[in-house]
Each structure stands twice: as structure tokens, then as C-alpha cells.
Amino acid sequence: MYDNHTLGKLEPHIYAVADVAYHAMLQRRKDQCIVISGESGSGKTQSTNFLIHHLTALSQKGFASGVEQIILGAGPVLEAFGNAKTAHNNNSSRFGKFIQVNYQESGTVRGAYVEKYLLEKSRLVYQEHNERNYHVFYYLLAGASEEERKTFHLLQPEEYHYLNQMTKKSNKLHWDNYYESELDCFTVEGEDLKHDFERLQLAMEMVGFLPATRKQIFSLLSAILLLGNIRYKKKTYRDDSIDICNPEVLPIVSELLEVKEEVLLEALTTRKTVTVGDRLIVPYKLAEAGTVRDSMAKSLYSALFDWIVFRTNHALLNNRDLEDNAKILSIGVLDIFGFEDYENNSFEQFCINFANERLQHYFNQHIFKLEQEEYRAEGISWHNIDYIDNSGCINLISKKPTALLHLLDEECNFPQATNQTLLDKFRRQHDANRYIEFPAVMEPAFIIHHYAGKVKYGVKDFREKNTDHLRPDIVALLKSSKKAFICGLMGIDPVATFRWAVLRAYFRALVAFREAGSRHTHSKTGSEAAVPSAALKTVDSFSFLHHPVHQRSLEILQRCKEEKYSITRKNPRSPLTDLQGTNAVNERGSRESLYAGGCNGRGSRSLRLASTGSPTLEEDGIFLNSDKSKLLERAQGILLRNKNYKSKPSLPKHLLDVKSLRYLSSVTLHDRITKSLLHLHKKKKPPSISAQFQASLNKLMETLGQSEPYFVKCIRSNAEKLPLRFNDSLVLRQLRYTGMLETVRIRQSGYSIKFTFQHFVSHFLILLPRGTSPTKAGIRDFFRKIHLAPAGYQVGNTMVFLREAERQHLQSLLHQEVLRRIAALQRRFRAVLERKHFVRMRQASSMIQVTAWPGTRGPLGPRGGGCNQRNRLVPLVAPCLSSW
Numbered sequence: 001m002y003d004n005h006t007l008g009k010l011e012p013h014i015y016a017v018a019d020v021a022y023h024a025m026l027q028r029r030k031d032q033c034i035v036i037s038g039e040s041g042s043g044k045t046q047s048t049n050f051l052i053h054h055l056t057a058l059s060q061k062g063f064a065s066g067v068e069q070i071i072l073g074a075g076p077v078l079e080a081f082g083n084a085k086t087a088h089n090n091n092s093s094r095f096g097k098f099i100q101v102n103y104q105e106s107g108t109v110r111g112a113y114v115e116k117y118l119l120e121k122s123r124l125v126y127q128e129h130n131e132r133n134y135h136v137f138y139y140l141l142a143g144a145s146e147e148e149r150k151t152f153h154l155l156q157p158e159e160y161h162y163l164n165q166m167t168k169k170s171n172k173l174h175w176d177n178y179y180e181s182e183l184d185c186f187t188v189e190g191e192d193l194k195h196d197f198e199r200l201q202l203a204m205e206m207v208g209f210l211p212a213t214r215k216q217i218f219s220l221l222s223a224i225l226l227l228g229n230i231r232y233k234k235k236t237y238r239d240d241s242i243d244i245c246n247p248e249v250l251p252i253v254s255e256l257l258e259v260k261e262e263v264l265l266e267a268l269t270t271r272k273t274v275t276v277g278d279r280l281i282v283p284y285k286l287a288e289a290g291t292v293r294d295s296m297a298k299s300l301y302s303a304l305f306d307w308i309v310f311r312t313n314h315a316l317l318n319n320r321d322l323e324d325n326a327k328i329l330s331i332g333v334l335d336i337f338g339f340e341d342y343e344n345n346s347f348e349q350f351c352i353n354f355a356n357e358r359l360q361h362y363f364n365q366h367i368f369k370l371e372q373e374e375y376r377a378e379g380i381s382w383h384n385i386d387y388i389d390n391s392g393c394i395n396l397i398s399k400k401p402t403a404l405l406h407l408l409d410e411e412c413n414f415p416q417a418t419n420q421t422l423l424d425k426f427r428r429q430h431d432a433n434r435y436i437e438f439p440a441v442m443e444p445a446f447i448i449h450h451y452a453g454k455v456k457y458g459v460k461d462f463r464e465k466n467t468d469h470l471r472p473d474i475v476a477l478l479k480s481s482k483k484a485f486i487c488g489l490m491g492i493d494p495v496a497t498f499r500w501a502v503l504r505a506y507f508r509a510l511v512a513f514r515e516a517g518s519r520h521t522h523s524k525t526g527s528e529a530a531v532p533s534a535a536l537k538t539v540d541s542f543s544f545l546h547h548p549v550h551q552r553s554l555e556i557l558q559r560c561k562e563e564k565y566s567i568t569r570k571n572p573r574s575p576l577t578d579l580q581g582t583n584a585v586n587e588r589g590s591r592e593s594l595y596a597g598g599c600n601g602r603g604s605r606s607l608r609l610a611s612t613g614s615p616t617l618e619e620d621g622i623f624l625n626s627d628k629s630k631l632l633e634r635a636q637g638i639l640l641r642n643k644n645y646k647s648k649p650s651l652p653k654h655l656l657d658v659k660s661l662r663y664l665s666s667v668t669l670h671d672r673i674t675k676s677l678l679h680l681h682k683k684k685k686p687p688s689i690s691a692q693f694q695a696s697l698n699k700l701m702e703t704l705g706q707s708e709p710y711f712v713k714c715i716r717s718n719a720e721k722l723p724l725r726f727n728d729s730l731v732l733r734q735l736r737y738t739g740m741l742e743t744v745r746i747r748q749s750g751y752s753i754k755f756t757f758q759h760f761v762s763h764f765l766i767l768l769p770r771g772t773s774p775t776k777a778g779i780r781d782f783f784r785k786i787h788l789a790p791a792g793y794q795v796g797n798t799m800v801f802l803r804e805a806e807r808q809h810l811q812s813l814l815h816q817e818v819l820r821r822i823a824a825l826q827r828r829f830r831a832v833l834e835r836k837h838f839v840r841m842r843q844a845s846s847m848i849q850v851t852a853w854p855g856t857r858g859p860l861g862p863r864g865g866g867c868n869q870r871n872r873l874v875p876l877v878a879p880c881l882s883s884w
């Protein structure tokens with residue numbers, strides 16, 4: 001319905017914006033971006049989803065590349081892990097996202113890229129009244145099967161500290177039951193968590209997460225929840241040392257994370273510091289230990305979220321993106337967290353509202369500032385329209401060197417700093433600034449005058465949240481995990497992690513084959529009893545053989561041997577099928593090393609590698625000897641044959657490879673910079689969270705600056721999250737502060753269409769009188785000649801300014817003139833053809849006359865002719881006509 005229509009011709013609709021952006025991109029060959037803004041709960045995410053659906057549908061007209069499915073699947077996955085119920089919105093995005101859909105020059109989607117901004121980590125460990133943790137936890141707990149519940153050690157939602165805090169809070173809104181505990185439910189009205197879990201699994205599958213990877217993710221989520229259940233107590237009253245109240249949780253967490261229990265306990269209760277040449281182990285104080293536990297949970301969750309975004313981007317990547325010279329056209333959709341003002345606002349709200357200030361500034365720049373500056377520079381007559389310029393507020397928050405965020409960073413560097421010293425610093429530096437005020441009563445808070453209204457921020461936890469990085473000792477603990485998946489989450493460089501996983505898989509496969517070979521020899525020679533000791537010997541020499549994956553591989557190969565290599569069975573349960581089975585979590589199967597650790601599908605390649613045998617390894621004789629190699633070859637042959645039989649349909653779609661990983665690593669470098677500085681050996685301090693956030697906002701603004709923008713302003717219709725309820729004053733307030741009224745004025749009186757003289761002349765060449773020069777006078781004369789309404793245009797020093805109505809008028813004149821000329825051309829060509837036809841007919845008839853009656857002028861010439869003569873003509877004329 002909205003296909004190829006001018007914006008504003010039909011009723012406003014988000015599809016119309018998508019359509020205009022799509023066609024503008026194709027016509028003008030320029031990147032487009034759609035900036036969606038509005039308060040929390042106003043419909044930004046919904047609009048984004050509609051936009052993305054429509055953009056992919058537009059592209060599918062001709063040919064669907066398949067990437068559309070992944071783009072559509074990515075939305076629900078990111079929402080499950082990054083959205084949560086808040087006081088304003090039951091599905092509030094707790095991170096910002098910029099989705100860039102890349103197109104081929106033909107207009108078909110060729111890939112996409114998702115950039116994420118600042119996930120709200122604190123929500124994982126604490127939620128305000130009437131709010132929830134991230135959706136995915138509730139989905140998992142409601143939707144997991146009995147088997148999964150056992151495997152992941154899942155409990156009921158109310159048994160987790162990270163989920164049940166809101167049930168313990170008093171309802172402050174009603175004074176009658178102020179001290180009563182209110183039991184909030186874990187589901188939102190109308191929500192079907194089981195169904196949502198199924199939907200999530202399906203979406204994950206669409207994005208390319210294999211069942212084994214999904215299990216790794218769910219197992220990690222369970223570990224995070226159980227971590228939150230760890231409680232501390234003082235060991236004795238006399239000293240500060242602490243102990244864990246419920247040590248029974250530790251083995252489960254260590255099993256789920258596959259880290260050693262004692263190392264986990266150590267990381268949760270003691271701090272390792274490095275002094276000059278010495279490593280000190282200091283026990284945490286009671287208050288510190290809780291923070292460390294929460295920090296570990298937050299680190300794990302944010303690393304998981306980063307990993308999901310990374311893998312989603314990998315699935316969305318098109319190989320052509322890797323070629324530097326490949327031409328990309330794109331439409332970016334920005335859905336960033338909306339402006340927030342809660343009862344208690346903290347660091348997260350400060351960052352979110354700062355991002356919204358930047359977006360509003362970008363909007364002001366485009367709609368008002370640059371526009372009016374251009375009018376002035378071009379010397380056209382114009383009455384300035386005032387708008388609320390928020391640069392002052394942005395400067396207060398971010399301008400170096402004394403802005404609030406910089407002062408905060410400074411305070412974070414002082415070990416002695418407190419909330420009060422931070423507040424004093426703010427006050428000393430900005431007391432006279434009209435964008436900030438301090439509460440009259442002694443409250444550790446400050447108030448910012450945002451474009452959307454005043455917001456009071458409590459400074460409590462500002463410093464901690466601003467430096468809330470992964471702790472190096474926690475990084476070290478998680479890197480010691482035997483789960484390749486967990487190690488991969490902590491990896492600095494995805495390429496290195498991938499290479500390591502491939503290498504590990506290769507060696508594991510190699511050793512597994514060797515074991516199989518030796519078992520087979522022993523069984524043949526009747527010395528089966530000797531096999532375990534031989535295996536043990538190998539285990540001794542290679543530490544990684546302790547990993548249960550080998551036990552599993554050996555079992556499989558053993559079974560393979562017992563089944564007498566029967567690959568011709570009707571329903572073979574091939575070794576590789578086993579290797580790729582879905583029971584990988586408990587058994588820590590080889591699959592984990594092959595897939596989950598960031599090397600999807602590489603396992604099969606590794607196996608192939610193993611089967612062909614690395615000449616260097618063989619020559620070196622590290623693993624093979626000539627006796628066993630034949631057996632090994634045979635075992636490998638079986639695996640290979642079976643692989644060929646089974647694996648083709650189950651081969652994962654989105655295989656990782658070094659080239660694409662390297663590309664993605666380079667584009668996400670800014671996001672991983674902190675991680676790279678968090679390893680124990682690095683001396684340099686990682687940048688603060690706010691500094692990183694500012695850097696990613698700057699990058700975003702740069703991207704937006706290179707595209708043609710469209711603005712979608714979402715308006716919240718009521719504060720009660722109710723359908724069909726329209727609160728006039730709430731809506732008016734939003735229209736006022738977003739500058740909508742001024743926008744309407746500038747759109748009415750301004751000139752939205754601009755052409756340089758040259759561009760105008762080449763575009764409307766057909767309409768212009770011959771010889772019209774691309775000058776002010778020439779174009780003015782033309783407008784006068786066609787009686788264009790004078791109020792609808794202005795001709796500046798170098799540009800022509802038009803209102804939309806005038807542009808449409810000119811465009812329709814152009815269209816009519818083109819049609820008229822097409823008709824004239826057709827007329828002319830038809831006349832020429834007809835004339836040609838006529839001339840040939842005439843020539844033919846004269847020829848006939850000359851041939852049949854030489855010396856005469858034809859059968860009916862001077863000597864006349866009768867019926868008989870005319871009949872004699874027929875056989876003569878027919879060949880002539882047919883030869884035409």
C-alpha cells in the first residue's frame with residue numbers, strides 16, 4: 001500500500017518511512033538512517049520491529065537471500081536477553097541498538113550488522129519494586145523440560161535471590177499496608193512464558209545457535225542464578241574473615257561452569273593483589289564479598305550478551321562484506337533506550353538520558369540549526385524559528401575537562417573518594433550552571449535540567465558502576481574453565497579463541513583415533529585387559545586427556561568397533577552422530593569443543609584434517625607409529641564414511657572462519673578494548689564505563705552523520721501501559737519537549753527540498769526553455785514563466801529552495817512533459833514507419849506495372865485493361881508481396 005508513494009501522500013505509517021528510505025537509498029545511492037526516539041514505553045522497539053520486517057519484505061520482492069530470516073530471528077533473541085519488565089514498560093530495552101541492514105545495489109538484503117550500547121548490568125542483581133530481571137531467566141525457568149531442569153539444576157523462580165527480591169519489598173505506594181510484604185507475580189499479564197521459551201529457541205535456531213550451544217547458554221544462565229544464591233557469613237566474631245553459608249551451592253556452580261570448586265571458592269572469598277614482586281591473598285570483608293559475587297554474575301551475563309551479539313553479527317555477515325571494494329548501501333535503524341525518570345535514578349539513567357540528549361541534539365541540528373544556517377548563508381528571506389537548544393546540557397555532562405562525566409572519572413581514580421566528595425566536586429565546578437541544581441535538603445543527589453524535564457539522580461553507586469569492569473581474578477577463574485564456551489566468552493581476541501578451539505579439537509580427535517586404534521589392536525590380539533593401562537599411559541602424558549571428552553570419544557569408538565564397522569545398517573547410529581548428539585552438556589562431549597567454543601562446524605573439518613593426517617605430526621612420530629597407523633586409518637575411515645553419510649544435512653549453516661572473525665573483530669574493537677585490558681598481566685587501567693559509552697555514542701553520531709536521516713518520534717499515550725487510553729497532558733508534554741511544535745512550524749514555513757543550480761537544471765532539463773543557464777536569474781525566469789507560487793520557493797546564491805508542494809508540482813509537470821514527449825516520439829516513429837511502408841508499396845506497384853506491361857503505365861494504362869488482364873496479375877504480385 002505504501003510502496004513507492006511520496007511521504008505524506010497517505011496517512012502516516014511506519015511502513016511509509018521504511019518505504020521512502022528504501023527507495024531513496026536506491027535512487028540516490030546514499031545510506032539512510034532512521035532514528036527512533038521517545039520515552040520509555042512509547043513504542044520504539046515495536047516500531048523498529050515493524051521497520052525491519054518491512055525493510056526485509058521490500059527487499060524480498062525479487063529474491064530472498066535467506067539473511068532476512070536471520071535478521072528477523074535476531075530481534076527476539078536480543079530482546080529475550082536484553083529486555084526486561086520495568087515500571088514504564090513490560091518489555092523495556094535495557095540496551096541500545098543500531099541495526100544496519102546492508103543491501104546489494106539491486107535492493108536485495110545482503111547482510112546486516114547490530115551495534116549494541118550499554119547493557120544495564122545492575123538489573124541482573126537488583127531490581128526496583130514492580131520490575132523484573134531479564135526475560136530469558138523467566139522463559140527458561142517456565143519452559144525447560146524435566147530433563148533440562150535436572151541437567152541445569154534449575155529451581156523455582158522464587159528460590160533465586162536475583163529473581164525474588166521484588167517479592168520481599170514493601171509496597172510504598174499504599175500507606176495502609178506499608179509494612180506488609182507484597183508478593184509480586186513472576187509473569188506479566190498476557191504473557192505465556194512457556195510459549196515465549198519455545199519462540200526463543202526457534203529464534204535462536206534461526207540465528208544459527210545449535211542445540212548444543214543453546215544448552216551451554218542455558219547452563220550458564222543457571223550458573224549465574226545460582227551464584228546469586230551464595231550467601232556469606234563471618235567466620236568468627238573476632239576477625240573479618242568470611243565463609244559461605246550455603247556451601248552446597250558451590251559444587252553445582254563449579255559443575256555448570258566447569259571450574260575447580262576450590263578455585264571458585266578462592267575467587268569468591270579472597271582477593272589477589274600483586275605488590276612489588278609479591279602476590280598477596282587478602283580475604284574479602286563481608287560487604288565486599290557480596291559485591292564480588294554480584295560482579296562475577298554481572299560479568300558473566302554481560303560477556304554472554306556480548307557473545308550473543310557477536311555471533312548474531314557473524315550469522316548476519318555476508319562474505320561480500322569482507323571485500324573492501326564491495327559497494328554497500330545500507331539503512332540503519334536506531335532504537336536506543338528511551339528517556340527515563342524513575343523514583344530512584346542512578347548511573348544507568350544518567351547515561352540513558354545523556355544518550356537521549358545527544359539524539360535530541362542531532363535532531364535539532366538537522367531540523368533547525370543547520371537548516372536555518374543554510375538559509376542565512378544563501379541569503380534568502382527567513383524569520384528565525386526558536387527551538388530549545390540543549391548543547392548547554394550536553395556540555396555540562398560531557399565537555400572536557402570539567403564536565404560531570406570527567407569529574408566522575410577523576411573521583412573514580414581516588415581511593416579515598418566518597419559520594420559526598422563527588423557531589424562536592426560537582427557543586428564546586430558547576431554551581432552557577434543553569435542546567436544543574438542541588439537539592440535543598442542534604443541529599444546525596446543532583447538534579448539535571450534535561451530537554452525532557454528535570455531528573456534527580458542519586459550519586460550512590462555512581463563511582464562503583466562507572467568502574468564496574470570484569471575483575472582480572474574473575475577473568476582468570478573463568479579462563480581456567482574446561483568449558484571451551486566459557487573460555488571463549490572471556491577471550492580477548494575472537495580469532496585467537498577460534499584458532500585455539502580448532503587446534504584443541506584437532507588434537508582431541510587425533511588422540512581419540514589413536515586410542516581407538518590401540519584398543520582395536522588389543523582386542524584383536526586378545527589382550528583386551530591391557531587396554532586401560534595403555535590408555536592410562538597416554539592420559540598421563542597429555543593433560544588434556546583428563547577432559548571427559550576423550551572418555552566419550554573412546555566410548556564411541558569402542559562402540560564403533562563392537563558394531564564391526566557396520567555402516568550399511570538401515571538406521572546407523574554413527575559415531576559422528578553421537579559426537580554431534582544433543583546430550584553434550586552433561587557428558588561434556590566433543591561437540592562442546594568442536595562447536596560451542598566458537599568453532600561451529602570446524603570440528604568436522606578438524607576431523608577431516610585428522611583423517612588425512614598431518615604429515616609433520618606423523619613424521620615427528622608424536623602420536624602415531626606405523627603399527628597402529630593402519631588401525632587408526634581404518635577407524636578414521638569409518639568416521640569419515642559415516643560423516644559423509646550423516647553430517648551433510650546437519651552441517652551448521654554459519655561456520656566460523658578466520659577471515660570473517662577478523663573482520664568482525666576489527667569492527668567491534670572499540671567494544672572489546674576493556675576486555676583486552678582486564679587481564680592480570682596488563683598494567684594499564686581500562687577506560688571507565690562512561691568513557692566507553694561516550695566513545696560508542698561518538699561513533700554512532702559519526703555513522704548517523706554520513707547518512708540521510710529520518711526521524712520517528714514515538715509518543716507514549718498513557719503512563720498506565722493501557723491500550724486505547726490517551727492522556728492529553730502527557731502527550732502534549734512530550735510534543736513540547738521533543739520540539740514537535742517547532743518542527744511542524746519549520747516544516748510548514750521552511751523549504752525541505754534543496755537543489756544546487758546545476759542539479760536543478762540537469763534534473764528539470766526537459767521542462768526548462770532551451771539554453772536556460774544554471775544561474776539565479778535563469779531559474780527565477782523559469783519559475784515566473786510557469787507561474788510557480790512565489791511563497792513556495794526561493795532562489796538563493798547557489799541553491800534552489802522548494803516546499804514539498806512545489807516540488808510535487810514541478811515533478812508532475814516533468815512527468816507530463818516526459819509523457820508528452822514520449823507520445824510525440826511515438827507519433828513521429830509511427831509516421832516514419834507508415835511512410836516507409838507506403839513508399840515501398842508504391843515502389844512495388846510501379847515495378848509490377850513495368851514488368852507486366854513494359855512500355856506502358858500498367859494494366860489499367862492508356863491501353864486500358866479488362867478483368868482478364870487483372871487476373872493474370874495475381875501470380876506476379878504474390879511473390880513480390882511475400883518477399884516483403
Ligand SMILES: Nc1ncnc2c1ncn2[C@@H]1O[C@H](COP(=O)(O)OP(=O)(O)OP(=O)(O)O)[C@@H](O)[C@H]1O
Nearest residue numbers: 039040041042043044045046089091092093337338
Ligand atoms: N504500534 C503499536 N501497536 C500496539 N502496541 C504498541 C505499539 N507500540 C507500542 N506498543 C505497546 O507499548 C509497549 C511498549 O513499547 P516498546 O517496548 O516498543 O517501547 P520502547 O519505546 O521501546 O520502550 P523502552 O525505551 O523502554 O525500550 C509494547 O510492549 C506494546 O504493548
